[in-house]
Amino acid sequence: MKIAVCVKQVPDSETRINLAAPAAKLDQTGFTRVLNPYDAYAVEEAVRIKEARGGEITAITVGPETVKETLKKDCLAVGCDKAIIINDPALAGADEAAIAEVLAAALKQGGYDLILFGIKAIDDDSGQIGILVAEKLGLPHVATITKLELGEGTLTAHREIEGGKEIVDCPLPAVLTCQKGLNEPRLPSLPNIMKAGMKPMQVVTCADLGLTPPASLVEIRQYSPPPARGTCRLVTGDDAAAAARELARVLNEEAKVI
């Protein structure tokens, strides 16, 4: 089985964004970059499928040279077989539609049976890429999956919805986006990180994929800091129960939220 896992390197969630006023650009120097946490579920699921049924896993990403470390440690060292990096300066600032176009072009060349994504990246939080890619490839997709069973040429996935789940049957090839709950991603061991350095990592440009760098369909006007919240008003009482009663009164009579 040929599996592709599309991943993204993102600033870790502790990253501080220093913005005092609206700005046209975001200063990203000094960000610590890691594998997008949702993509780790996709990588883990691919590795489990390979362990159970055999096959080959290709990790694919769009990004600069710096993604190599993340690919090596968090994809190749935990079981992916090779990596493709699409690195093209024309893609700096590209939107979801453009990135999806480029990924679709790379995926088309691989003939994959299964294409896995994380549900969203924790930096831009948009959650579109997997679905856009599926549409561009003309493949069915199941998004936000929390359980996967593979049959012969088919799959059954559980998809999270409000208050429950959908159980979806789908033929292969297909695109899936992976949600927390699907599995517990493993950590790479040091020897495997060392060995991962030997696995093939191919760097390509849009031209290599036979593609003119696609145009973005949205334009970023500005970044701004979130509005400052007021100071916290501490509600007190003679004891905890009195404080609780006072809180209920304040929420009811002053804030009018209950």
Added chain:
Amino acid sequence: MANIAVFIEQRDGAFKKVAWQMISQARKLADASGGEVWGVLLGGDPAAAAALAGKHGAHRLFAAGDQLERYDSERYGTALAAFCRTQKPDLVLIGATALGRDLGPTAAAKLGCACISDAIALKFEGGAWEVRRPIYAGKCFVDVVPKTAPAIVGIRPNAFVAQDGGGAAAAVTAFDAGQAQVTPRAIVREIVGSDGGRVELTEADIVVSGGRGIKGPENYVLIEELAAALNAAAGASRAVVDAGWVDYSHQVGQTGKTVGPNLYIACGISGAIQHLAGMSSSKCIVAINKDPAAPIFKVADFGVVGDLFEVLPALTKAVKEIRG
């Protein structure tokens, strides 16, 4: 003239209230820009939708029902794309629900149009739509301008207030949703409810969440009791979910659900950035925590420094008295 189409989500005939929030906001924008507001209904009861859509400010309702009773991305994506091709709205608003997050990009790819996820504000300025959305776990907002018409914009539930303008029922027009051309491949075999009757986190007006401070799974009942008294949804921090005390479907935060209720009560939650990512757009935040230095107090509007095992039962009792 800028016409705004609002997707009215229904499941088993019940409408998601984010539709009325979006229609109310769309009406304000349309009045300012000289356009109309259209509801788009797939499946469900057009008469019921038209009455509610009209009441909240929609001028017209476009409805298609053929094979659209239950969501699947292929049929719904085709239907929404068909609607956009024939009616040519400038903007399409879809609630950022489980369904909406799937439908938006599906239809956008079919149309080759821009799709912007999980917006919290929207304006028409300088001849263009400007969409505001939080990124980097809410640590930053970005204003984005779509370069296509239509543009599809996902709207976070509770970002806008539903306003009952008392309008007459919207005029209903049936449209051809192109279903004759669709043979869906991904088929929903079954829908399983995990927790019948529970108030849904992402659309709740009030959310009560518990963190590590609840000390064990047996104490989550304190969160559930307060939630029940407030007709609220019960949430949890990642620590509680990772410890296996409650199911991950309750998790609020970066790797869980994003919520924006009128009132968020964080109990025994320290306020890690990953948690704030999921709840910092809540209108009023209450923190109950033993540790006065907990970061949650930095984002809270009201706080009680105290032991949640004493505060929560008393608060539940007081709420029951207030709400009768």
